[in-house]
Amino acid sequence: MLGFLKSKLKSLFQEITTKELDEKSLSDVAEKLRLALVESDVALPVAFEIVDSVVASLKGTRVGRTESVYQVVLRSLRETLHKMLTSVPQIDLVSEAKKWRQEGKVFTIMFVGPNGHGKTLTVAKVANLLLKNGLSVVLACSDTFRAGAEEQLEVHASRLGVKVIKHRYGADPAAVAYDAVSHASSRGLACVLIDTAGRLQTDRGLMDELRKIARVAKPALKVLVVDALTGNDAYDMAIKFNDAVGIDASILTKVDADVKGGAAVSITIATRKPIIYFGTGQGYDDLKPFDVQWLLDRILPPD
Numbered sequence: 158m159l160g161f162l163k164s165k166l167k168s169l170f171q172e173i174t175t176k177e178l179d180e181k182s183l184s185d186v187a188e189k190l191r192l193a194l195v196e197s198d199v200a201l202p203v204a205f206e207i208v209d210s211v212v213a214s215l216k217g218t219r220v221g222r223t224e225s226v227y228q229v230v231l232r233s234l235r236e237t238l239h240k241m242l243t244s245v246p247q248i249d250l251v252s253e254a255k256k257w258r259q260e261g262k263v264f265t266i267m268f269v270g271p272n273g274h275g276k277t278l279t280v281a282k283v284a285n286l287l288l289k290n291g292l293s294v295v296l297a298c299s300d301t302f303r304a305g306a307e308e309q310l311e312v313h314a315s316r317l318g319v320k321v322i323k324h325r326y327g328a329d330p331a332a333v334a335y336d337a338v339s340h341a342s343s344r345g346l347a348c349v350l351i352d353t354a355g356r357l358q359t360d361r362g363l364m365d366e367l368r369k370i371a372r373v374a375k376p377a378l379k380v381l382v383v384d385a386l387t388g389n390d391a392y393d394m395a396i397k398f399n400d401a402v403g404i405d406a407s408i409l410t411k412v413d414a415d416v417k418g419g420a421a422v423s424i425t426i427a428t429r430k431p432i433i434y435f436g437t438g439q440g441y442d443d444l445k446p447f448d449v450q451w452l453l454d455r456i457l458p459p460d
Contacts, residue, residue, distance in 0.1 A: 178215050178226070186211075186215070199419035203392060211233045239450075242421075242422070242449045242452070250434075257347070258347045263338055264349070266283065266378045267376035269353050273355060274384040274387070281317060283408075284296060285317055292348050293345075296313075296349075296350050297336075297338075299354070299370055300330070300352055301333065307321070310352055317441070322336050334351045364401040379405050380406050381406070383395065383409055384411050384420075385409045385414070385435075392427045395423070404430055407432045408432065408444075
């Protein structure tokens with residue numbers, strides 16, 4: 158899992174032996190670092206932003222006798238990524254849900270993202286997390302388009318012991334979401350999790366549908382679910398979904414299968430919104446809270 162960038166960085170900087178990072182050596186560093194980041198699935202615009210920040214911090218730096226350019230650049234890269242990944246406001250989902258509960262309001266989360274990225278399983282994982290923290294949950298199947306979507310969500314709901322609000326296939330997804338919130342409100346339930354149909358970020362009609370669901374259900378959080386293996390495409394997906402509905406946070410799935418780690422960096426910088434969880438397996442408990450140090454330790458070598 159992850160680790161690709163570790164080996165890439167070391168091999169790229171071995172040939173730079175200068176002891177002062179002047180304009181010429183910094184240009185070499187910048188070119189090699191951008192290449193390493195892009196090959197690690199960091200989107201090109203994000204790679205440029207990261208490298209520009211690293212280069213600015215290194216101008217005029219003297220490389221110590223016991224150090225190498227590799228060590229100096231690596232330290233700056235770690236500091237830059239740490240700052241970028243923690244500069245966005247963090248969200249404690251469970252604490253937010255409990256706060257809404259104390260105020261007598263239904264805490265509603267709307268999950269969006271492309272088809273096949275693990276959105277429905279992620280909905281179930283979040284439901285499991287909330288249940289384990291003493292919060293009642295109802296699921297809304299606002300995916301009225303994909304055959305089998307309702308049945309898939311019902312299987313998870315049965316295993317978790319929660320109710321699913323659904324309509325017939327082809328019904329208005331926004332109406333399903335509205336009914337789920339009304340159901341939770343009338344029965345004193347704490348949380349509604351809305352599963353929406355997967356869609357391409359280029360499909361304007363389906364994006365309009367998402368906007369309608371958001372207008373009707375008024376979710377506390379809109380969460381983008383993206384597969385870590387998407388690579389460079391994650392950047393474009395994140396921007397398009399954020400432009401369409403204004404996402405509040407992301408969950409990155411299949412991190413257990415990712416060897417590069419660039420998608421996490423790209424999504425955060427593209428949206429300026431936090432990743433709140435990593436999906437690390439197929440079980441309901443395989444949901445790891447985002448930890449920037451954990452991520453950096455896996456994509457970067459030690460200093």
